[in-house]
Amino acid sequence: xxxxxxxxxxxxxxxxxxxxxxxxxxxxxxxxxxxxxxxxxxxxxxxxxxxxxxxxxxxxxxxxxxxxxxxxxxxxxxxxxxxxxxxxxxxxxxxxxxxxxxxxxxxxxxxxxxxxxxxxxxxxxxxxxxxxxxxxxxxxxxxxxxxxxxxxxxxxxxxxxxxxxxxxxxxxxxxxxxxxxxxxxxxxxxxxxxxxxxxxxxxxxxxxxxxxxxxxxxxxxxxxxxxxxxxxxxxxxxxxxxxxxxxxxxxxxxxxxxxxxxxxxxxxxxxxxxxxxxxxxxxxxxxxxxxxxxxxxxxxxxxxxxxxxxxxxxxxxxxxxxxxxxxxxxxxxxxxxxxxxxxxxxxxxxxxxxxxxxxxxxxxxxxxxxxxxxxxxxxxxxxxxxxxxxxxxxxxxxxxxxxxxxxxxxxxxxxxxxxxxxxxxxxxxxxx
Numbered sequence: 001x002x003x004x005x006x007x008x009x010x011x012x013x014x015x016x017x018x019x020x021x022x023x024x025x026x027x028x029x030x031x032x033x034x035x036x037x038x039x040x041x042x043x044x045x046x047x048x049x050x051x052x053x054x055x056x057x058x059x060x061x062x063x064x065x066x067x068x069x070x071x072x073x074x075x076x077x078x079x080x081x082x083x084x085x086x087x088x089x090x091x092x093x094x095x096x097x098x099x100x101x102x103x104x105x106x107x108x109x110x111x112x113x114x115x116x117x118x119x120x121x122x123x124x125x126x127x128x129x130x131x132x133x134x135x136x137x138x139x140x141x142x143x144x145x146x147x148x149x150x151x152x153x154x155x156x157x158x159x160x161x162x163x164x165x166x167x168x169x170x171x172x173x174x175x176x177x178x179x180x181x182x183x184x185x186x187x188x189x190x191x192x193x194x195x196x197x198x199x200x201x202x203x204x205x206x207x208x209x210x211x212x213x214x215x216x217x218x219x220x221x222x223x224x225x226x227x228x229x230x231x232x233x234x235x236x237x238x239x240x241x242x243x244x245x246x247x248x249x250x251x252x253x254x255x256x257x258x259x260x261x262x263x264x265x266x267x268x269x270x271x272x273x274x275x276x277x278x279x280x281x282x283x284x285x286x287x288x289x290x291x292x293x294x295x296x297x298x299x300x301x302x303x304x305x306x307x308x309x310x311x312x313x314x315x316x317x318x319x320x321x322x323x324x325x326x327x328x329x330x331x332x333x334x335x336x337x338x339x340x341x342x343x344x345x346x347x348x349x350x351x352x353x354x355x356x357x358x359x360x361x362x363x364x365x366x367x368x369x370x371x372x373x374x375x376x377x378x379x380x381x382x383x384x385x386x387x388x389x390x391x392x393x394x395x396x397x398x399x400x401x402x403x404x405x406x407x408x409x410x411x412x413x414x415x416x417x418x419x420x421x422x423x424x425x426x427x428x429x430x431x432x
Contacts, residue, residue, distance in 0.1 A: 008338040009261045009299055010069045015119050016191035023058065023205040023226040030054040031386070032221050032228040034210045034244075035236030037068035038186075038375035039364045041193050043234055045112075046383035048200035055202040056228045058221065060209035063194055064187045066240045067371055070340040072259060072289045072301045074279045075109060075182045076126055077146060078102045079374045080349035081285070081422075082429065089399045097395060101381070103149050105373035106180050108380060109189070116199075118192030121294045125278030126181030129163075129172040135283055136174035138430035143176055153180030167280060168272040169325050183279035183291045186372055210244060215358050232386060235363040238371075239341040245363075247355055250403040251345060252366045255415050256310055258339035259301035260318035261293070262332050270296050273326060285426040286419060288321055298322070298329070303369070306423060308415035314339060344368040344415075346402040348422075352382050353397040362386055366401070 030052055033040040036059025044055045059065070079102040080086065087095050113122055130136045136159060143157045158165060158175040166177050194204060205223075214220040219233045235245055243249045270277070270292050279291035290300040300322045304311075311317035314337035323330055345351055345366035355361040364382050367374055378396070385393035407414060426432030 006338050007336060008070050009259070009293070009297070009336060010064070010185065010187035012336065013185065013295065014191065015188050016195065018063070018191050018194060020059075020063070020204040020206045023208040023223050023228070025225075026227045026229070027056065029056040029203075029228055029230040031056070031232045031234065032219065032230040033057045033234045033236055034221065035059065035066075035238070035240070036063040036194075036204065036206065037066045037236065037238065038190060038371060039238065039379055040234065040236035041190060041197060042376055042379035043236065043364065043383050043386070044202055045193055045197045045200070046380050047386065048197055048202055050383065050387055052387070053201040056230065057197075057202065057204045058208045058210055058223060058228065059204070059206045060240070062206050063204070064190045067238060067340060067342055067367075068190050069187045070259065070338055071186055071257075071372055072279070072299065073183045073186045073291060073372060074126070074281065074289055075106050075122070075184055075373050076279070076281065076370070077105070077178060077181060077373075078370065079377060080347070081368060081370065082348060084429070085347040086349050086399045090395060094395050094398070097392065099145070100149050101377060101392060102374075103146070104380075105377045106182070108376040109184065109373065112193060112376070113189070116192060116196040118189060118196070120189040120192055121185040122182060123184075123277055124179050124182040125166075125276035126178045126183075127166045127276070127278055127280040128176040128178065129167065129280055129282045130174035131172060131282065133173070134427075134430045134432070138283060139174050139176040146178060150180055153178065155179070166276050166278065167274065171325050172282070177276075181279065184372070185294070213245070215361060217360075219360065231360060233361045234382075234386070235361070235365070238365045238367065239343040241343070241365070245355070248363055248365060251351060251401050252343040253404045253407045253411060253414060254341040255303065255308060255344050255369075256339055256341055257301060257303045257369060258311065258314050258318055258337065259299060260315055260322075260334050260337035261300075262298045262329070263335050264296045265298065265332065267296065273298060283431050285422040285431055288325070290322070290325070297335075298326075304419075306416065306419050308412045308419065310339070342367065342369050342371070346404055347399070349399055350374060350378050351399070351401050352378060352385070352393075
């Protein structure tokens, strides 16, 4: 298994020296949140901004230990992988509303950074990249769709030699530039948000794993040395749920993604790689994604496209993918490589709502690899649901999510089959 203790780009370049105590006594709260990643901290912060400040966040390890601290940092449009997969749940009008909601993420993140003066290296500029003519047609349609709901930002299709205006690679024949997107230092963003949350009066406890939950009008969450009694609970563990809540455990399956970072590169080489100093991904069903960092490094990430497996040598595996895109980096040193699990749902769309028969026990999970930007959208909507409710909360919670049978015994087989089907479907929807 891959070690989730290995250093990452984010832990190596964190700017906030925050730490929080371990819960060692019994306390009361209005809301208790299990999970100290983007989902838990952002929902608690959304609630705090609405006046609900008697909130407790319990993190089993340290803030950002999970997917929040081991991702690509991409700020991109969208929520799920393919909204067509949820059409039967929400209908045509609902699909349109979700597409409109999906463009809110970058704005929410930028407003949060500005309001709390968070030092998270936000940089504008995103490129969606196509290899062939089918993907070029898809990107042309995306240009129309994105412009229809976002008239503010520069969004334009690039073909042929124009692609070199934003990316220094011969691998791509088309691109869609979206200057409303970009990239961010995920861990510093999270820690800045956590600092803001504490400033509102909420309490955070690290190294305080939830061991037992007793449901009722007042929910009790017990840790190793203390407990929280609260009126409402939020499960926000995603891929680190560890079977704590069977109903949620049954609805996602963990796959793995892997990232690496190069040594610091000269300005001229960074300019060649990325004239816009931006973030990028292709549009295949299982994407490669990459970006340049403030320190002039290239951060490159991917997942296995068909067979679910963990490469033996992450540096070598990621490096081989990087060289397919940037062969002129063959002499560049790889300083770090890391990876980790991500909770995937059957329809590749995030899950929010309440547990069956437990109206005060909320949950959010299943970002399926797209969590940085969608988590900020989803958690704003979830907070509305935890307060007085809203039409868009009812819309998102209405999306049906299937149980994934056999996941504990046949995880690699199920994921390999799912990836294969997902890739094949890409030929029919212009993604491959």
